Structures are given as structure tokens and as C-alpha cells.
Amino acid sequence: MPALTSRAIQIDAPGGPEAMQLRQIEVPEPGPGEVRVAHRAVGLNFIDVYHRTGLYPLGMPSTLGMEAAGVVDAVGSGVTHLQPGDRVAYVAATPGSYADARTLPADTVCRLPDAISFDTGAAMMLKGLTAQYLLRRVxxxxxxxxxxxxxxxxxxxxxxxxxxxxxxxxxxxxxxxxxxxxxxxxxxxxxxxxxxxxxxxxxxxxxxxxxxxxxxxxxxxxxxxxxxxxxxxxxxxxxxxxxxxxxxxxxxxxxxxxxxxxxxxxxxxQTLFVHMRGREATQAMADDLFAAVESGDVKIHIDQRFALTDVQEAHRSLEARKTTGCSVLML
CATH class of the missing domain: 3.40.50.720 (NAD(P)-binding Rossmann-like Domain)
Known part of the structure; x- marks a missing residue:
């Protein structure tokens, strides 16, 4: 299966919002234990600012972004809980979601219930799973x-x-x-x-x-x-x-x-990904979050939506504390 071409927001060095540049990249075929996801929406989080400024150092060049929702495009060997066509959402330990598509380890990718929209799925994984472990596990x-x-x-x-x-x-x-x-x-x-x-x-x-x-x-x-x-x-x-x-x-x-x-x-x-070690722990946390959202106990408020090309404006709003609730990049 050939590599895909995708738009992506990358940085070559730490800096301000202007450091983020729109590029075309290749998204490889998934290897063992990996999936390729075609994104429908991407979540924005303050940790993205930490990555961009260098507070949390990354290898360069780097594509930013920790969470997204979309459809599985391809599945690597050894992946049994997902198949092409599945609606999914994820938060990943390694940045790379500010893009139309990405290939990533399948362990943190979860099927998204039909009742939850792509933009809600993209907005809630990092933040919702963070709330889950804080209130339910710590x-x-x-x-x-x-x-x-x-x-x-x-x-x-x-x-x-x-x-x-x-x-x-x-x-x-x-x-x-x-x-x-x-x-x-x-x-x-x-x-x-x-x-x-x-x-x-x-x-x-x-x-x-x-x-x-x-x-x-x-x-x-x-x-x-x-x-x-x-x-x-x-x-x-x-x-x-x-x-x-x-x-x-x-x-x-x-x-x-x-x-x-x-x-x-x-x-x-505390950090989220220590709690998410292992497929079973990740799924249990996600199931708890999905149940809270589907029951109506928790509503995901998306108060800001930006185009991928407006990501610099999105980061300025985050840093200026002008946002409330969740923010997403729409693709």
C-alpha cells in the first residue's frame, strides 16, 4: 500500500506561533502494531504550546498535536481491535496530529461510539482522559x-x-x-x-x-x-x-x-500516559469517558473551531487565555 500525502503543521525550531508552517508530508503505510488514521478533526491543547516553545523538547522537524478523530485507513500486522473503516479517536504520547492523516501505534487508538461526533471525539480524548484519571484513579x-x-x-x-x-x-x-x-x-x-x-x-x-x-x-x-x-x-x-x-x-x-x-x-x-500504559488500561479509561459522555453526565463544550491553516491564530488565542472549553482544528 503506497504512502499518502498529507498537509501537516510543522516546526523546525522552538518559537512563537509563527514558527508553525503548513507543509506537505508523506504518511507511511502502517507497520506492525500501527494504524493509519485519516483525520476529520484535531484537538488543540496547551501542551501543544509547550511543544512549540520548547518547554517540552521535541526532535526537529516535528509535527505538533496530540489528539484527533477520524477513520482508520489501514491497519498493520498484529492489530486486532481495529480495522479499516472504523471510526476512531485517540490521544498519542508522540505529537503528530496536526495533519490530514498520520500513522501511529494502535494501542492508544480507540473505536469512537457512533453517538459521538468526530469533532467531539477529537476535542475530548486528552482532556477527558485527563479528567478521568484525576478524579477516578489518583x-x-x-x-x-x-x-x-x-x-x-x-x-x-x-x-x-x-x-x-x-x-x-x-x-x-x-x-x-x-x-x-x-x-x-x-x-x-x-x-x-x-x-x-x-x-x-x-x-x-x-x-x-x-x-x-x-x-x-x-x-x-x-x-x-x-x-x-x-x-x-x-x-x-x-x-x-x-x-x-x-x-x-x-x-x-x-x-x-x-x-x-x-x-x-x-x-x-501526574501525567496522562503513565496511566495509559497498556492497551487494557487505555480502553478501560476510554470506556469510562465514553459512558460519561453518552449518558449526558459530561458534555464536551467546543467553544472554538479553527481551520488547519489558521493554527497560528489558534495558538495565540490559547496563550492569551481567550479560549474556554475545548478548541479543535477542522479538516
Missing amino acids: RGQHEVKAGDFILFHAAAGGVGLIACQWARAMGLQLIATAGSEEKCALALVNGASHAINYRTENFAERVREITGGAGVKVVYDSVGKDTFEGSLDCLMPFGLMVSFGNASGPVPPVAPAVLAQKGCLYLTR
Whole structure:
């Protein structure tokens, strides 16, 4: 089977949005354990900015993008869970989805239920599976149960809006933070029990007020440097600080004694692909996400759609915090 020609967005060196260039590339025939997917829609995520700027280094030249949805075009030997013509969605550990098509390992590619559209599938895999592992798999000393308070930063973003809805379905009292009154209102509409505008309020003080001084069992923080210290002050003794991103910059080194002083806290740095190791784990996580979406407990909000050729504008909007919910590139 011959290679396909595809449009792709590539960079030759780290840089600003202008570093991304539209090119024609060849998409090879799948080898053992691989599939080739013809994309219908591609997801945009803040990790794409990290890759473009070099915060997370890549080999060069590199095609950006972590997730997409489309149709299986060809299947390599040893792949048994997919066949040509299947509707699929994926998030991949290696970038390369900003393209019309790509060949990739089949392990993280999942059949997309007929009830879920391609653009929804493309928008939800990285963000939805991130919310899934945060709420359903990450555990500290305290067991999180219905009625408990948790704190979720950047709650009006793609991961955050999914987490707000999923937490509501689980009976959790999610305290959301966001950077504007409009974003706070959005988090509340999507299931947050309380919302704090961190630009106008001290979020640590407000969390203590909301919880009657007790603090929360878990903080989920993808913001990083700007919120880390305040997040520790929101936790009850033996609480769990879950760091899973660096939108404001990397967190500085932390002295273990600080964790002791603030209540013998637990600190973990989480990444999605450790949870997705192995075909069985990936499918189980995806099934949980698909069920939440199909039941209506979680609705995927796609608030921005861009053409592939408008990817520079898309990245500028991401970096300027002008986006809410999910963003996709339409092909």
C-alpha cells in the first residue's frame, strides 16, 4: 500500500506561533502494531504550546498535536481491535496530529461510539482522559467520596469543564478557580459548587471560608508556578496536592519540610500516559469517558473551531487565555 500525502503543521525550531508552517508530508503505510488514521478533526491543547516553545523538547522537524478523530485507513500486522473503516479517536504520547492523516501505534487508538461526533471525539480524548484519571484513579490518604470538597484550578478550560461535570455526577463539591467572572459563571453552570475569581480574590482564603476552615481533600492544579503555594494552603492535613501542568510556568523546587509544616501533605506530579500504559488500561479509561459522555453526565463544550491553516491564530488565542472549553482544528 503506497504512502499518502498529507498537509501537516510543522516546526523546525522552538518559537512563537509563527514558527508553525503548513507543509506537505508523506504518511507511511502502517507497520506492525500501527494504524493509519485519516483525520476529520484535531484537538488543540496547551501542551501543544509547550511543544512549540520548547518547554517540552521535541526532535526537529516535528509535527505538533496530540489528539484527533477520524477513520482508520489501514491497519498493520498484529492489530486486532481495529480495522479499516472504523471510526476512531485517540490521544498519542508522540505529537503528530496536526495533519490530514498520520500513522501511529494502535494501542492508544480507540473505536469512537457512533453517538459521538468526530469533532467531539477529537476535542475530548486528552482532556477527558485527563479528567478521568484525576478524579477516578489518583488517590492520597483520604478517600474522596460524595459530599467532599475538592479544588480545581483553571476550571473553565477544557479539562476543567469536564471535571466540573464529572465531579457533580460523583456528588463532589468542586470549588473552581478561574480568571474572570464570566469563566467563574461558566464553571458554575457546568457543575462547580463554588467559583473563585483568582484575579480579584485570595483563593486560599476563600477556600478556607467555604470549607469552614477545614480545607479541601485534594487540589488539582494545572496552572503551576502562580497557584502552587496558595494551593498548599487550601489543603486539610494529609491532603493531596495533584500537579498536572505548568500553564503559568514550572513550579520552583519544593523543600519537603514545607509539606510537613502545612499539615503532612502529599504531593504528586501526574501525567496522562503513565496511566495509559497498556492497551487494557487505555480502553478501560476510554470506556469510562465514553459512558460519561453518552449518558449526558459530561458534555464536551467546543467553544472554538479553527481551520488547519489558521493554527497560528489558534495558538495565540490559547496563550492569551481567550479560549474556554475545548478548541479543535477542522479538516
